[in-house]
Each structure stands twice: as C-alpha cells, then as structure tokens.
Amino acid sequence: MLFIQLVVDSLVLGSIYALMAIGFTMIFGILHIINLAHGELFVLGAFTAFFLVGAGVNFILALLIAMLVVAILGLIMERGVYRFIKKEAVLNTMLASIGLSLFLQNVYILIFGPQTQQIYGSTETINLLGIIITWQRLILVIIAVTVVILLNLLVKRTWFGKALRATALDPQVAQLMGIDTGRIRAVTFALGSALAAAAGALLVSIIPVSATSGFIPATKAFIITIFGGIGSITGAIVGALLLALAENLAAGYIASSYTNMIAYAFLVLVLLIRPDGIFGRRSF
C-alpha cells in the first residue's frame, strides 16, 4: 500500500524534475552551457506564478506568463553573460553560472524577502483504492505531460525543431546550411528557461518555495542530465522519473534525510558504469 502510494507520488515529483531536467539538458547539449543558475529561473517562475495567482489570475494563464517572463530572463542571461564566455571550456560556463546564481538569489531575497511562498489551492483529494492524490497534484502531472508532448512536437515536427537538432548535431555544418545558430542558441536558452519556470510554477502550487530554494532542483537537474545523457530529452524524462522514484522509496522506507544522498549516489553510479549517460550520445 505504502509502496503504491510512493510510486504515485513519484510520478508527481518526477514530472516536475523532468521539466527542470529537459530544460537543463537542452541548454547543456545545444549551447554547451552548464547553467547552475537554472534553479534561479525555476524560483522566478514560482514567484511570478505565485504573485499572479494572488492577484486573481487563472493558474494556467499565470503559468504561461511565468514561462514568458523567465524566458525573457533566460534570453538576457544568454545574451548578456554566456555569449561572452568561450563555451569550449565548459567549466567557464559553470563558474559564470555559479556567480549568476549567487547574484540572482540575493536579488530575490532583496525583492521577495527570504520567506517561503506557496499557492494555497484547493485541497480536494481523490481516493482510489486507498491511494490518495490531490486534484492539484494530478493536474500538475497532466500539465507537465502536456508541456513535454508540445515540446516533442516542436522539436520533431517544426522547422525550428529541425534547426535545433541540426545545431545540436553539428553547429558548423548547420551554419553552412544557412541556420542562424546564434539565434537558435538564444531561443533554445529561452525555451529551457521557460521549462524551468513551468516546473517552478507547478511546484509552488503544492509546496512552499523561497528565494534560496533553487539550488537543490538545479543540482538534481544536473544529475538527471548526466544520468540520462547530455542533450537527450528522453534521457531527461526517464532519469527524472527514476530519480523521483528512488528518492521517494528511500524516504519512505528509510528516512527523508536520504533523498539528497540518493540523488548523488545516482550520479556516482552513472559516472562509474555508463559515463555517457543512459541515452548518451556525446561525451565530454
């Protein structure tokens, strides 16, 4: 009984991790940027949604606006900071992102204060054969799945998606084919940021988020990306679900303090056994 409940809860958590990880892996895979400030994008998405819903805006609309706002922040980050960093030395991007992360965290504390916020929605629950899930969480999974499906359509069926995959495969040849790789990169970063914002907006509807909440989701996104293979969206989804499952089972059968340890254990395991990640295509 507990086991099934934990699995169901993992679906919820996993969907949010998936959104975070897909955004991160896209940015890492296509732009070669390790954006540890990904968590701060997530937090801004959460706060934007929180304030919009507080002002009476419908949740879905708030989610979309949050995604837009953070996409713009992402664009600014990419054009304003990362563009100037030589991305062949991936470590540089990581260092820059740590700086950005610290900076943004403290800006958030200044603007939003250090306390946590949460959208207090309806707490209606569904009871299916003893498994309890709130409507809120169920809707969350549905929205997350929808976003992923839409993203998939974008990547597989549109011109932009083709250009994206071309840039990911080989940027120089893509340029020769007439693709404006600079623009593709900027839009990809914005897209990845929007996904992080979606994760944040969805999460703040079920649990509290504060200015400094970004670090842990960002780290997990990083771990899932390595686990699933850099640049692999499928890998990100599978990795996210597996990580959420492992964390919940550990928390359920051992103790909550083990959740972060499990995440890092995952990372170590993957690096030992399959350094390219499960679905990895490129190695660094």
Next chain:
Amino acid sequence: MLRVFALVSLVMLLISGCGGQITGSADSQGEKVVKVGVLEPLTGAIAETGNWVANGVKLAIENINNSGGITINGEKYKIKPIIYDTATKINEAMNGINKLVSQDKVKFVLGTMLTDQTAAIMQVAEPNKVLVISSVSAGDKLTKQGWKYFFRAAPYNNMSIDTAIDVCTRMNKKKIAMLVSNDAWGKSYVSLFPPAMEKAGIEVVGIEYYELHQADYSTTLNKIKSLNPELVILGARTDNAVAIFQQAMQIMPDIPLYEQGGAIPEKVLEALGPEKANHLFFASRNGPEGEEVAKFKEQYKKKFGEEPFSFSYSGYDSVYILAAALEKAGTIEDTDKVREAMLSLKYKGLIGDYSFQPNGEVNLRGAIAYIEDGKVIRQWADQPLPEWLK
C-alpha cells in the same frame, strides 16, 4: 564594454557573496554605547521565524534608545545592535559569533533561535565569557552542558511533556507517532517524550524526522500513516508547520497533529481556513495576551507593517531582560557580575514572568492554544482543558 560588464558583475558578486552583516544604527556622536550582538537566521529555511525574533529585538532596542538608553552607574548608555545572519546554517552561526567576539568585541549576544546553532556558538562564547541569552531555543541539552554564560529565556521542550500526556490520556490516544525536525530541537523531543509517554501507558509507534529545507512531506506523512498512530506529536516551526499541516490534512485527515510550540497557530489557521483548522490544538509559547501585549502589537504593526507573534515578543523580552541585568549589575564589562544579576532577576515580559535557575534554565508558566470558530484561544497549561478536547 565587456570589461565594464565583467567588473560590475564581479563587484556585485562580491557584495552579494559577503556574509550578511546588517549593523544597527551607527553611533558617531561620542555617546556611550553598549554593543550587543544579535545572531538569528534571517535567510534560509527558518527565515520567517528568525526575522520575527530579530524584529522584536530591533523594536526593543529602538524603544530603549528612544527613552534615553540604559543607566549604568549614573551614566546613560545606548544599545548598539550588531546583527549577523546565520542563514539557518551552523557554519554561518560560527562565522557570526567569531566576528562578534574577536572583531566586534561584544560581551553580550542575543540569539540564536535554533538549538543547534545556539549550542554551536556557545563553544566560542563560553570560553570568552560572552553572555548569551536565547529567547527561543528550546532543546533541553542547552542547560545540561554546565555553561555559566548561557541563559535560556524561553519556553522549552520539557515544559510541554506533562500537558502532552494529559491531552493524550484525556483523548484516550494509546498509540502515538512523533514527527520532528532533524536537528537538535527535534531530537530533544525524541529523547524526552517517549520515556515519559511509555510510563503513562502510551505507545510510541514511530518516530519520523523531516529536514528543515524539506518542502514536500507527502512521503514522510504517508509513512507515518502506514504506522496507524492515533495522534502525531509534531515539532515544527511555522516555516515547516504550515506545509506539514496542509499536506497532513490531505493525506491523513483523521489523525490529529499536536504541535509542541514551534508553530504559530494563527498562521496554520490562515493556511487551512477556519473549518479545517477547527479544534486544532498546540502547545503555545505564550499565554493569554493582555494589555502590554496589545500595546506592543500596535507598535510592531506600525514599524513592520504586519501582525507580530510570540517569537517577536520573545525577541523583545530578551533585550529588556539583558538591559535589566546590566542595570542591576552596574557594569557593561564584567560579565560575571551581569551573570549574577541575571540569576537574581525577576522580569515581567510579554511572554510571561521570567526568573532563572543556576544552570541558566528559565522558570516560565506553560501555555496551550487552540483554534475555535476561526479564532486562536490561549490559556495557561495548568488551567482546565476545554470540554471538547476528548
């Protein structure tokens, strides 16, 4: 262009990366001042409660300074606060106390609200004879270390045991579980409650810990639910409690949570709404609120723009207790004399009537709170419990 941008970013990084030192009002008119260090978590997992305490401290210092300051041997001294943020991290607390002791050379520190951090800073304060008053830390170990320079001016964990057993017995709850924070405060409950409970014939079916930064409690709560307790003894500050109560209402609405004094009932009421929160009961840090508290609330609301709670009363009280001890001792340098003064001090504060035992422990009257018809009602623990509590 790039260089300018890089330079600006670097400077901003340095500024934001520096530990959070927020000094109080600078005093540069040759007035006599007594420096008082203040260490509280102003950011991080327990920032909300930490700021409540710090705000109470700031208001008290402002009031004292505005009425001339404290009088030591006929001279007037203003209080100069030196406030450092512990960011809910022990290493930051250590940075803070080290700065206060070696750099700022303070002899008196107010804080911290977290038992872990208070225990940590005493490692530096005690050998340096720096007097520390914590108005919130409730873990029992703080008065069992033989420290001379530590005073706990706060309701503490041992105080709520008897009431908890009383409540469980009246409600005929024979199987309970405990959900506490994975820190010294939570662990203090785990060392105190089970033996007392078992003696009273109440079985403790499980003990679960949560992390301070944890926001999703569904797994922990589901695990507790699977143990089938009849009641859950909860130790959680408002920062965690609100989410725990909410998620518990969803996952195990039939199992009551009895919070032991870390959470503010008004905030739980706000989050759950009067219907769901009705007849929830808590151990309370303060008893029924009288005129003094009402006056304080007015002042606090004017200064900070929000309603204050017991944690702010505690912060406020701690300053006045220190001030009273300083005046009684007639010195701001000799902490041994101030310590003596503390031991013979009786102070009537917003939380209650304080006096201290030789080990630094406080004598305070315990209280409980419950929510009825959308209002939070407080009473002393030794008064008869409400009728519906069964």
